Amino acid sequence: MAIFGPKVASLQELFVQELEDLYDAEHQIVKALPKVIDAASAPALKAALAMHLEQTHNHVRRLEQVFNRLGAPAREKRCDGMAGILKEVEKTLREGQSSPIMDAAIIGAAQRVEHYEIAAYGTVRAFAERLGRSDVARVLEETLNEEKAADAKLTEVARQINSQATVAGLRR
Numbered sequence: 003m004a005i006f007g008p009k010v011a012s013l014q015e016l017f018v019q020e021l022e023d024l025y026d027a028e029h030q031i032v033k034a035l036p037k038v039i040d041a042a043s044a045p046a047l048k049a050a051l052a053m054h055l056e057q058t059h060n061h062v063r064r065l066e067q068v069f070n071r072l073g074a075p076a077r078e079k080r081c082d083g084m085a086g087i088l089k090e091v092e093k094t095l096r097e098g099q100s101s102p103i104m105d106a107a108i109i110g111a112a113q114r115v116e117h118y119e120i121a122a123y124g125t126v127r128a129f130a131e132r133l134g135r136s137d138v139a140r141v142l143e144e145t146l147n148e149e150k151a152a153d154a155k156l157t158e159v160a161r162q163i164n165s166q167a168t169v170a171g172l173r174r
């Protein structure tokens with residue numbers, strides 16, 4: 003999340019800060035996802051995550067397009083929120099081995115990532131509208147919709163995996 007301070011004097015500035023924050027968050031996700039895909043075992047989960055990795059590359063490019071339209075340099079501002087979520091993900095991957103239980107944990111983590119992004123893109127889209135930049139709002143909305151779809155996909159995959167995780171638990 004953007005850090006508030008006396009230096010942020012306008013909604014326009016806050017808007018750009020939030021975009022810089024998201025630009026960093028998306029880069030963090032691009033870096034983290036391959037490890038998560040490796041750790042997942044269910045093919046449906048691997049596929050959903052791999053598809054989202056591809057989309058995330060696109061989200062980075064869309065943000066660059068947004069910076070370009072605003073005439074602002076594409077800068078990354080450290081997103082501590084995403085860093086925190088991804089730190090937890092790494093801990094989960096380190097502590098468990100691939101299994102339906104691990105898959106269930108991965109889905110929980112991936113949905114936290116998605117919800118963070120849904121909140122952040124919802125915010126910047128609203129700022130863009132308010133600032134009279136419906137062209138930029140439309141670009142941000144494309145990504146917002148993909149984040150929502152990725153979240154819904156994970157919910158669907160979870161239904162199948164959580165039932166396997168329950169059976170795995172009963173077998174112990």
Ligand SMILES: [Fe+2]
Pocket residue numbers: 028057058061119145149
């Ligand atoms: Fe994204």
